[in-house]
Amino acid sequence: MAKETLTITDNRTGKAYEIPITHGTVNAIDLRQIKVDAEDFGMMSYDPAFKNTASCTSRITYIDGDRGILEYRGYPIADLAEQSTFLEVAYLLMYGRLPKKDELAGWTRDISMHTLVHENIKKFIDGFQHSAHPMGMVVSAVAALSTFYPEAKNVADPAVRRLQVIRLLGKMPTLAAYAHRHSMGWHYVHPDNELSYAGNFLSMMFRMTEREYHSNPALERALDVLFILHADHEQNCSANAMRAVGSSHVDPYSAMAAAAAALYGPLHGGANEAVLRMLEQIGSVKNIPDFIKKVKTGEGLLMGFGHRIYKNYDPRANIIKRMADNVFEVTGRNPLLDIALELERIALQDEYFVKRKLYPNVDFYSGMIYQALRIPTDMFPVMFAIPRTVGWLAQWEEMITDQEQKIARPRQVYLGGRGEAYVPMNKR
Ligand code: CMC
Numbered sequence: 001m002a003k004e005t006l007t008i009t010d011n012r013t014g015k016a017y018e019i020p021i022t023h024g025t026v027n028a029i030d031l032r033q034i035k036v037d038a039e040d041f042g043m044m045s046y047d048p049a050f051k052n053t054a055s056c057t058s059r060i061t062y063i064d065g066d067r068g069i070l071e072y073r074g075y076p077i078a079d080l081a082e083q084s085t086f087l088e089v090a091y092l093l094m095y096g097r098l099p100k101k102d103e104l105a106g107w108t109r110d111i112s113m114h115t116l117v118h119e120n121i122k123k124f125i126d127g128f129q130h131s132a133h134p135m136g137m138v139v140s141a142v143a144a145l146s147t148f149y150p151e152a153k154n155v156a157d158p159a160v161r162r163l164q165v166i167r168l169l170g171k172m173p174t175l176a177a178y179a180h181r182h183s184m185g186w187h188y189v190h191p192d193n194e195l196s197y198a199g200n201f202l203s204m205m206f207r208m209t210e211r212e213y214h215s216n217p218a219l220e221r222a223l224d225v226l227f228i229l230h231a232d233h234e235q236n237c238s239a240n241a242m243r244a245v246g247s248s249h250v251d252p253y254s255a256m257a258a259a260a261a262a263l264y265g266p267l268h269g270g271a272n273e274a275v276l277r278m279l280e281q282i283g284s285v286k287n288i289p290d291f292i293k294k295v296k297t298g299e300g301l302l303m304g305f306g307h308r309i310y311k312n313y314d315p316r317a318n319i320i321k322r323m324a325d326n327v328f329e330v331t332g333r334n335p336l337l338d339i340a341l342e343l344e345r346i347a348l349q350d351e352y353f354v355k356r357k358l359y360p361n362v363d364f365y366s367g368m369i370y371q372a373l374r375i376p377t378d379m380f381p382v383m384f385a386i387p388r389t390v391g392w393l394a395q396w397e398e399m400i401t402d403q404e405q406k407i408a409r410p411r412q413v414y415l416g417g418r419g420e421a422y423v424p425m426n427k428r
Contacts, residue, residue, distance in 0.1 A: 004020065004021045005019060005020055005021055006018070006020075006021055006026055008031075010036075013036055015034075017033060017034055023057070028044070028053070031043040031044065031045060032044070044413070046413055050235075050240070054235075055235060055240065055243070055408070056235070056398075056399065056404075057402070058235070058398060059073070059398070060072070060073065060096075060232060060234065060398060061093075061233060062074065062234075063233070063234055063309050065307070065310045065311050066311055067312060068310060068313040068314065068315050068318075070233075070315050070316065072092060072231065073092050073093065073097070077228075077229065077315055077319070078315065078319060080092075080228055081229060081319050084228060085196075085224055086197050086224045086227035086228050086387060087104070087107060087108050087111065087197050089390075090107075090169060090390040091103070091104060091107050093231055093390050093391060093394040094390065094397065111166055111169045112170065112193040112200075113170070113193075114167045114169075114170030115171065115173070115174050115191035116174070116190070116191060117171055117174050118148055121141060121175070121178075122178065122188055124144060125137060125141060125178050125179065126182065128140075130182065131183075132182075132183070133378055134179035134183055134378055134379050134382050135179075135263075135264045135270070135378070135382050135385070137175075137182065138172075138176055138179050138260060138385060139260045139264065141175045141178075141179070142168075142172075142175065142253055142256050142257045143253060143254055145167075145171065146253035146254050149167065149251075152164045152251035152252060152253060153251045155246075155250075155251065155252070156249075156400075161397060164253070165252075165393045168252065168253070168256065169390060169393075172386050172389045173197070173200065173204065173386055174191055176382045176383075177189065177201060177204035177205045178204075179379075179382060180376070181204075183376070188204075189203065189204045189205075189207045190204075191203075191204060192204075192213070195214075196224065197224070198215075198220050198224040198227060199214070199215055199220045201223070202215040202220060202373070203215070206374065218326055218327070218329070219327060219330055219331070219373055222323055222326060222327045222369060225319070225323055226323075226387070227386065227387035228387070229316045229320065229362060229387075230383075230387040230388055231391050232388070232390065232394060233391065235395075236268065237263075237265070237267075238259040238262040238263040238269065238388065239259065239391060239392060239395045240262075241255075241259045241261070241262035242256060242258065242259035242399075243396065243405075243408065244258075245258040245259070246400065247399060247405060247408040249407075255392075255396060256392055256393070256396075259388075259392045260385050263381060263384060263385055266303070269363075269381045269384035269385065269388070270380075271303050271304055271361070271363040272362075272367045272370070272381065272383070273367065273377055273381055274303040274363075275303045275304035275363050275367050276336070276367040276368070276377045276380065278302075278304075279339050279340055279367075279368075282343070283339075284339070285338060285342045288339065288342055288343055289346070292343075292346055292347065292350060296350075296352045302347060302353070302358070303363070303364075304363045304364030305353065305358045305359065305360055305361065305364065306356070306358040306359075306361065307359070307361045311359075312357070312359065313359045314359060314361045316361075317359070317360045317361055317362055317364055320362065320365040320366055320369065324337065324368060324369055327373075328372060331372040331373075332372075334368045334372050336368055336371070337368055340365065366383075366384075367380055370383055
C-alpha cells in the first residue's frame with residue numbers, strides 16, 4: 001500500500017523531509033522542522049484569505065463545490081428544504097442527528113420560552129437613529145445580550161452553553177423584528193409562542209392593531225425554507241469569525257456579534273441587499289448589456305454571483321429559484337425577476353463569467369422573495385443572520401469542545417523595517 005506521507009526536498013540544503021498526510025492534508029506545524037540552519041525559525045505556510053488552508057476538522061456541514069453538493073450532518077440540503085422545518089434542522093445542526101418527536105417538541109418549547117427580551121433592550125434600541133441600518137442595531141443588540149447574561153462566560157460548562165444557544169435562537173427573531181419596527185417608528189410586538197418560528201417572526205414584524213397575526217401559510221413555509229437554506233455553510237467568513245473570536249473563550253454573545261458583523265459585509269451576507277439595489281439600479285432588461293460591460297471592465301461586481309467554494313452552481317440558489325414561483329403565485333410576480341433571469345441568462349453565456357466559473361449564489365434570488373414578503377431591503381442581511389445563528393452556534397460548540405483547538409492566532413510574514421533609530425520631532 002502507498003505510504004500516506006509527503007516527501008519534501010529543501011533545495012537550499014538538499015535535505016528531504018517526510019511529512020504525514022492525514023485526511024488529504026499536511027499539518028502546517030510539520031513544516032517547521034524545515035530549516036536552513038539551527039538559528040532558522042523554520043518554514044511556515046503562507047495563505048492570505050485561507051484559500052487552501054483547513055482551520056479545523058468538522059462534522060457539521062459538507063460542501064463539494066465542484067459538484068454543487070451541500071449537506072448538513074450528511075443530509076442533502078434539497079431533502080431538508082423539502083421535508084424538514086427550520087427548528088428541526090437547527091436541532092440537527094446542533095446535535096448531529098434528527099430529533100425524535102418528543103425531542104423536537106422539547107426543543108421547540110425551550111426556544112419559544114426564550115423569545116422575550118429584557119425591557120431594557122427595547123430602551124437601547126430606542127436610542128438608535130430611525131435611519132440606523134437594522135443590521136447595525138442587531139449586531140449591537142447581540143453584543144449587549146452578554147451584559148444581561150454574565151454567567152454565559154462559563155463557556156466550559158455544557159449546561160451554560162446549551163442555555164445560551166436556546167436564548168440566542170429564541171431572541172434573534174425578536175431583536176431582528178424590533179430593529180425593523182424601530183426603523184419604522186412602530187411599537188414593538190411581543191412574540192406569540194403559539195406560532196411557528198417563521199410565523200412568529202412575521203407576526204413581530206407586521207402585526208399592527210389586530211389581536212392575532214396569521215401569515216399566509218405558503219409565505220410562512222417559504223420563509224422557513226429560506227431559514228433552512230441559510231442555516232450553516234461551514235467555514236465561511238462569519239463562521240470563521242465566530243470560531244476565531246470564540247477561541248479566546250469570550251461569551252457566545254460577544255463572539256456572535258463579531259460573526260454577525262462579518263456577515264454584514266457586501267461580499268458575504270450583505271450581498272442579498274446589494275443584489276436588490278443592483279437590480280433596481282439596472283431598472284430594465286434593456287440596460288443589462290451595458291451593465292455587464294461595466295462589470296467586465298472592472299467597474300463593479302455582478303452581486304449575487306461567484307463563490308469561493310462553489311464553482312459549478314450553488315444548490316441553494318437553485319432551490320430558491322424554484323421556490324420563487326410558489327411565492328409569486330401568492331404575492332404577484334416581482335418585476336425584478338425578469339431582470340434577474342435575463343442577467344443570469346446573459347452572464348452564463350458570457351466568456352468572462354464562464355471562464356471564472358461565476359454562477360448565481362444564494363443571495364441572487366433570495367432578496368426578491370424577501371421583497372415579496374414585504375421585508376425592506378436593508379433588513380436582508382438581518383434575514384440571513386436569523387437562521388445563521390444556529391450555524392454559528394454549532395461551529396462554536398464544535399470549536400469549544402475540540403481538543404485540538406487553541407486560541408486562533410495566525411502567524412505573519414513581516415516585511416517592514418527593523419531597528420529604526422527614533423528621530424525627535426524637531427528633526428523629522
Ligand atoms: N462579478 C464580477 N467578477 C467577479 C465576481 C462577481 N460577482 N466574483 C468574482 N469575480 C471575478 C474576480 O474579479 C476575479 O477576476 P480576476 O481573476 O480577473 O481577478 C475572479 O472572478 C475570481 O474572483 P475572486 O474575487 O478571486 O474570488 P473569491 O473566491 O475571492 O471571492 C466572492 C468570492 C463571493 C467574494 C466573489 O465572487 C464576490 O465578490 N461576489 C459578489 C458578492 C456576493 O455575491 N457575495 C455572496 C457570496 S454567497 C453568500 C455568502 O457567502 O454570504
